[in-house]
Amino acid sequence: MRAYVGLGSNLGDRAAHLLLGLSALSRLPETHLLRLSPLYETEPLGPPQPRYLNLVAELETGLPPRALLSEMLRIEEALGRERKERWGPRTLDLDLLLYGDLVLEEEGLELPHPRLHERAFVLVPLLDLLPEGRHPLLGRTFAELLAALGPQGVWPYRPQRGLVL
Secondary structure (H helix, E strand, O other): OOEEEEEOOOOOOOOOOOOOOEEEEEEOOOEEEEEOOOEEEOOOOHHHHOOEEEEEEEEEEOOHHHHHHHHHHHHHHHHOOOOOOOOOOOOOOOEEEEOOOEEEEOEEEEEEOOHHHHHHHHHHHHHOOOOOOOOOOOEEHHHHHHHHHHHOOEEEEEOOOOOOO
């Protein structure tokens, strides 16, 4: 099954946290990392906090959705995620965005992700991987959903480099 996972970090060495998260995802049983979107810097939602680095990873997995989500939560915790306040800063955030075209609503697990269509910081990198993709529940393309929001607060990541002498 193809699954799409959103990754974000806005504390400490953001890029290193994302790399550690990707490495952990790639080591999950029955799971292979297929593709990554480009990296984006994004404005945070919620309380005042530093900007995020975000990307989306495409996985091929044999894990059922609940097992994949459980593993993702374990990875977040292992990499220092603390859940102190809703939409607060974090070392690593992993969101299960899509699991094929599955539409599911269970306690603690909704697919597609229930706020996917409201978040430019998810739609922009998702479009890099699925330019013709369509929201399985709403029936609209990801491009249409993004156009309704506008890509405000999402920029291609350009790491700052020191002067070379």
